[in-house]
Amino acid sequence: MTTTMSDHHTWRSLPAAQQPDWPDPTAVEEVVAELSGYPPLVSPRECDRLRDRLAAVASGNAFLLQGGDCAETFTASSAEAVRGKLRTLAQMAVVLARGSGLPVVTVGRIAGQYGKPRSRPTETQDGLTLPAYRGEAVNGAAFTPADRAPDPRRMLRAYHASAATLDQLWRLISQGYPNLGQVHGWTREFVARPEIADRHRRLAGEIESALTFLRAYGANPDELRSAEFYTSHEALLLHYEAALTRFDPRTRAAYATSGHLLWIGERTRQLDGAHVAFAESIRNPVAVKLGPATTPDDALTLVERLNPDAEPGRLTLITRMGADRIRDVLPPLVEKVTASGVPVAWVCDPMHGNTFTAPSGHKTRRFRDVADEVTGFFAVHHMLGTHPGGLHLEVTGEDVTECVGGCAAVSMADLGKRYETACDPRLNHNQALDLAFEVAGLFREPSGRAAA
Known part of the structure; x- marks a missing residue:
């Protein structure tokens, strides 16, 4: 599929859900003009390489791990914050690869x-109604x-925060962080905890x-990294x-250079809407969220x-x-999709369908519900002979207390701590x-029982 810059503009004539009510349209156009002159954040070649990797996921020859913050903040691009996210995803990836x-x-x-899309455009507290965050x-x-x-100049800050985060990412990765030896050392510490299940230790x-086998043949795990x-x-x-969005003369196609993989949310996937039209117009790999109301x-x-x-x-x-x-x-x-013959990668987001409000007023999720949805996802694909292609998670490298349960033993009473x-x-x-350990076990027992 070749997309052109003229295709890229067709979304403007269509209804666009979940867009801010910008108070000054002229200011929006000024910001767009300024952003249009900024350097790309990612390259078309990188997007093409990811599309090749996702083709392996779609064919059953790879697994996708996608994770990070629900909503990033402008202060979250520090080296420490980025390091924590890299560490968490790297540990999960090693466990999933082995499983x-x-x-x-x-x-x-x-x-x-x-x-962030929101279920309501406004929020009311103590009789005062304001736009939703x-x-x-x-x-x-x-x-x-x-x-x-709403302030359109915040989009400029978003670009600069993204650039700073990418700078931290590439700097850490270029320095060899994290390597396989580090990752396994952290994992060894994790499974040494008394509350960890024996199957995780195995x-x-x-x-x-x-790793012992690799060392025996002269490979140094401390030098092995992705x-x-x-x-x-x-x-x-x-x-x-x-x-x-930029036009790439190499492929004669338009690429969204804000990120390698972009997705359309459950609230913006209207077939006659602007978001689907925009996704059609770019060459990047794209994804769509499908909620329980989705029909075949x-x-x-x-x-x-x-x-x-x-x-x-x-497509994912x-x-x-x-x-x-x-x-x-x-x-x-x-x-229905499999019968069409069109290859897609199927990925499970077990977070968004399992959110509820705790008595304390905090939005939270139970670990057992998250694990059970993944178990159901695997069971369905096992039954149909299709590939459970990956996970899409909201995770952090910090010891926060936002979801309850799991080996961390976060209780309802703990939610306010962090x-x-x-x-x-x-x-x-x-x-x-x-x-990650629970999901690794599902590859061996696809209908296995989810953890509490």
């Missing part, structure tokens, strides 16, 4: 996740008229044995995405629109059904690694 026997494609929800690219989180006023032992890491975010703010015909139409040439690696379908719906809703979608998310609750480092 699955497949290469793991690692993609961060990072360096661009500054816009839509991410730092739009407005501030503090409940004040000044902070909640898998960690297999990793230890594999040189590939990709970025992703929701393509929500179309003025921002369009301003960073909805899924198939999106597949035909976004991957008309049946190109492997072009991210299901977000909820633990209580996944086993019933997912099978007809997979059957509840730091800018929007939705994330798995902390230990919960994320616990989930």
